[in-house]
Amino acid sequence: MFDKDSELVGGYTFAPKYYWKNFEQNLTTGKPVDSSGGKNPQEMPDLAADGWVHLAKYWGTIPSPQWCQVDLQKEYELGGVRVFPYWDGTRYYQYTVSVGNDTNNLTMVVDASGNTAPETSRGRFHAFAPAKGRYIRVNMLKNSDNPAVHLVEVRAYEPAKSIELIPPPLPPTK
Numbered sequence: 001m002f003d004k005d006s007e008l009v010g011g012y013t014f015a016p017k018y019y020w021k022n023f024e025q026n027l028t029t030g031k032p033v034d035s036s037g038g039k040n041p042q043e044m045p046d047l048a049a050d051g052w053v054h055l056a057k058y059w060g061t062i063p064s065p066q067w068c069q070v071d072l073q074k075e076y077e078l079g080g081v082r083v084f085p086y087w088d089g090t091r092y093y094q095y096t097v098s099v100g101n102d103t104n105n106l107t108m109v110v111d112a113s114g115n116t117a118p119e120t121s122r123g124r125f126h127a128f129a130p131a132k133g134r135y136i137r138v139n140m141l142k143n144s145d146n147p148a149v150h151l152v153e154v155r156a157y158e159p160a161k162s163i164e165l166i167p168p169p170l171p172p173t174k
Contacts, residue, residue: 022053022121027078027156028070028136035068037061037149048138048151053084053121055152060086062148069137070154075101079130079159081110083138084123086150092118093149094142097126099133106137113141123153130159 029051039045043060049070050057059068078099085093094113098106109128136156140149 023051024155025051027072027076028154031073032071033068035059035061035066037066048154053123053153058086058150058152060148060150064143064147064149065139065141066149067137067139068151068154069103069135072134072136075132075134077130077132077158078156080125080127080157081136082123082125082155084152085119086152087119087121090118091143091145092116093140096139096141098137098139099131099135101132101134103135106135107131
């Protein structure tokens with residue numbers, strides 16, 4: 001499916017044995033999750049904070065915009081999030097992330113509402129000025145492929161940990 005330069009030259013399968021999986025314990029892992037929109041039994045909100053990046057297990061609903069919110073169950077000083085929208089090599093998502101202690105008064109800390117870069121298995125790491133919050137809400141605004149929204153995982157970190165997680169830049173592409 002790839003040429004000698006690692007460029008995709010064929011289709012790919014959605015067979016579960018080919019899904020990349022990654023687990024990480026972080027502030028959202030196992031915490032209660034709520035969302036707007038319908039609740040499809042195969043795409044429940046709690047899948048977005050189970051610690052796993054697993055392309056076959058994600059929160060999804062229709063139509064956009066919709067939100068997915070994690071209750072950290074106590075206040076933390078937050079300094080970064082990694083958002084993993086669904087990825088397939090071509091689609092992109094636009095979203096914002098807000099935090100706070102009152103779900104009616106959240107502060108936006110990430111604005112990816114203008115994003116047009118395709119999503120990847122690395123997700124997107126966003127460091128921000130330290131902000132206190134119990135709730136993290138990912139507002140999924142747009143999916144470039146269809147009217148649904150999908151969030152594979154959202155991870156949250158305290159400020160000191162956030163600095164360690166800033167990923168190195170990706171190598172240049174052709």
